[in-house]
Amino acid sequence: xxxxxxxLGETGLLDLLTRRWNYDxxxxxxxxxxxxxxxxxxxxxxxxxxxxxxxxxxxxxxxxHLIGRKALARALSDIAAMGGRPLAAxxxxxxxxxxxxxxxxxxxxxxxxxxxxxxxxLVGGExxxxxxxxLSIALLGECRGHHPxxxxxxxxxxxxxxxxxxxxxxxxxxxxxxxxxxxGEWLARHHIASSMMDLSxxxxxxxxxxxxxxxxxxxxxxxxxxxxRGATVEAAWNDGEDYxxxxxxxxSRAKTLKKKWPFATPLHCIGEMRPFREGAGRAGSAHxxxxxxxx
Amino acid sequence: xxxxxxxLGETGLLDLLTRRWNYDxxxxxxxxxxxxxxxxxxxxxxxxxxxxxxxxxxxxxxxxHLIGRKALARALSDIAAMGGRPLAAxxxxxxxxxxxxxxxxxxxxxxxxxxxxxxxxLVGGExxxxxxxxLSIALLGECRGHHPxxxxxxxxxxxxxxxxxxxxxxxxxxxxxxxxxxxGEWLARHHIASSMMDLSxxxxxxxxxxxxxxxxxxxxxxxxxxxxRGATVEAAWNDGEDYxxxxxxxxSRAKTLKKKWPFATPLHCIGEMRPFREGAGRAGSAHxxxxxxxx
Numbered sequence: 001x002x003x004x005x006x007x008l009g010e011t012g013l014l015d016l017l018t019r020r021w022n023y024d025x026x027x028x029x030x031x032x033x034x035x036x037x038x039x040x041x042x043x044x045x046x047x048x049x050x051x052x053x054x055x056x057x058x059x060x061x062x063x064x065h066l067i068g069r070k071a072l073a074r075a076l077s078d079i080a081a082m083g084g085r086p087l088a089a090x091x092x093x094x095x096x097x098x099x100x101x102x103x104x105x106x107x108x109x110x111x112x113x114x115x116x117x118x119x120x121x122l123v124g125g126e127x128x129x130x131x132x133x134x135l136s137i138a139l140l141g142e143c144r145g146h147h148p149x150x151x152x153x154x155x156x157x158x159x160x161x162x163x164x165x166x167x168x169x170x171x172x173x174x175x176x177x178x179x180x181x182x183x184g185e186w187l188a189r190h191h192i193a194s195s196m197m198d199l200s201x202x203x204x205x206x207x208x209x210x211x212x213x214x215x216x217x218x219x220x221x222x223x224x225x226x227x228x229r230g231a232t233v234e235a236a237w238n239d240g241e242d243y244x245x246x247x248x249x250x251x252s253r254a255k256t257l258k259k260k261w262p263f264a265t266p267l268h269c270i271g272e273m274r275p276f277r278e279g280a281g282r283a284g285s286a287h288x289x290x291x292x293x294x295x
Numbered sequence: 296x297x298x299x300x301x302x303l304g305e306t307g308l309l310d311l312l313t314r315r316w317n318y319d320x321x322x323x324x325x326x327x328x329x330x331x332x333x334x335x336x337x338x339x340x341x342x343x344x345x346x347x348x349x350x351x352x353x354x355x356x357x358x359x360h361l362i363g364r365k366a367l368a369r370a371l372s373d374i375a376a377m378g379g380r381p382l383a384a385x386x387x388x389x390x391x392x393x394x395x396x397x398x399x400x401x402x403x404x405x406x407x408x409x410x411x412x413x414x415x416x417l418v419g420g421e422x423x424x425x426x427x428x429x430l431s432i433a434l435l436g437e438c439r440g441h442h443p444x445x446x447x448x449x450x451x452x453x454x455x456x457x458x459x460x461x462x463x464x465x466x467x468x469x470x471x472x473x474x475x476x477x478x479g480e481w482l483a484r485h486h487i488a489s490s491m492m493d494l495s496x497x498x499x500x501x502x503x504x505x506x507x508x509x510x511x512x513x514x515x516x517x518x519x520x521x522x523x524r525g526a527t528v529e530a531a532w533n534d535g536e537d538y539x540x541x542x543x544x545x546x547s548r549a550k551t552l553k554k555k556w557p558f559a560t561p562l563h564c565i566g567e568m569r570p571f572r573e574g575a576g577r578a579g580s581a582h583x584x585x586x587x588x589x590x
Contacts, residue, residue: 018403024416027416043336125313136387
């Protein structure tokens with residue numbers, strides 16, 4: 001039986017396809033982090049694409065402006081996860097020719113509104129015919145005057161934090177969330193976060209990725225998980241699309257974090273990073289949402 | 296009857312949707328040129344996305360590696376059209392879950408090969424489930440030490456040039472062409488081209504765009520059109536997917552161009568730019584390929 005995507009899963013597929021890639025010296029990080037990072041003159045450029053597809057990330061019933069909002073917000077969340085600031089976005093839309101223009105206008109209105117709110121330049125659009133509606137966002141951001149925060153730089157003994165509350169997939173939050181740009185940039189600029197990522201596939205899927213990138217294991221206290229209204233511990237662990245920040249902090253910086261955190265956004269310590277041990281940090285119901293995995 | 300995409304056409308749609316966009320001072324050019332241009336430190340950043348879709352830009356019979364090649368080459372052609380050099384690309388692939396992995400591997404092999412040949416860093420990939428196969432490429436490039444060549448800066452009296460030969464759609468060239476990166480960068484670096492774009496929708500559709508951006512009209516000598524083997528004048532004018540460079544040169548720089556052109560790539564003067572006159576420069580069978588227009 002030939003391998004198909006459904007059997008390999010999304011992560012397995014990307015590992016397989018990008019294993020041999022190598023880069024020149026301009027590239028600080030390529031595949032495997034929230035954004036690719038390129039060295040610029042006195043700056044780091046952050047580069048990201050993200051696509052949303054009808055039937056996967058939204059439905060035919062989703063209000064059009066929220067489709068636009070979500071598409072851009074997801075990519076912005078990845079810029080936030082590296083402590084960056086967004087610069088400019090390009091929008092590719094694929095759609096059936098009989099799509100009503102009103103829906104497109106709605107999508108663009110949603111894009112324009114969040115771009116204005118979060119100071120992103122929309123600098124280009126492309127439309128192409130396609131069988132189903134999709135939006136693909138390309139986003140350029142930067143870290144000026146400070147280093148981007150990677151996934152791979154956590155250390156054993158670092159404390160694990162999340163912003164906000166988890167397990168809110170039910171509540172339409174996946175369409176209306178605000179990416180944690182200010183929080184992410186603050187954590188990077190003040191050298192608080194030793195590693196960081198955003199939660200898009202669920203803590204149970206994303207935390208193992210951060211641990212693997214840093215070659216560590218982890219311990220999470222289920223009782224410490226901040227839960228959204230009505231969410232069980234399982235939902236907080238497994239639900240995707242939280243778009244909160246997950247980050248690690250050395251014990252010595254944790255005091256500064258507690259004292260100086262200037263945001264109303266909730267902040268919770270949920271566990272710690274441990275030295276790598278085969279099979280550790282994977283117990284429990286540690287699966288998240290994998291686009292291609294058959295359930 | 297409500298407007299649908301099929302009735303509005305791709306260009307009309309984008310005009311409609313992006314009319315109100317405005318940018319901060321970091322943005323030199325947004326919508327309406329081959330790439331968006333951002334001011335960097337001692338450099339101009341070029342930013343572009345381009346998507347190819349099964350059933351529109353390739354078929355289920357197209358060899359997989361040529362799908363990957365074409366997707367990246369198209370975006371590179373836009374970097375060439377501004378005189379830039381590519382830096383890094385991100386690849387988004389949407390596909391049905393039952394797609395065989397071998398096809399994906401083929402697509403990636405094609406991407407990797409042309410990336411290696413033309414020195415582009417592939418820095419990230421994303422896959423998502425979708426109803427039909429599509430690839431969306433995000434590309435970052437730069438002009439270091441010289442200004443990017445825009446569409447909007449042609450002047451009346453400038454001569455019109457194209458590289459290569461036109462009307463080759465039939466010959467699978469749209470899958471195998473090499474973007475004119477070296478030629479484009481040379482024309483920009485030596486201040487030869489006063490305006491430039493690449494030919495993707497056909498000369499008859501693209502030249503009016505350059506003229507409109509520069510607020511000029513044009514005159515083309517049909518006998519001067521360099522035709523691909525077997526192509527009629529009509530094909531040279533109307534066929535899309537030539538991926539050659541179209542550019543203007545002031546009469547005083549045209550001598551330098553003729554004397555110094557260091558490439559084997561054919562170079563032909565096909566006409567000239569004229570002062571703007573309503574309705575001029577639109578005669579003949581001046582329609583190209585428009586994704587949404589019903590024929």
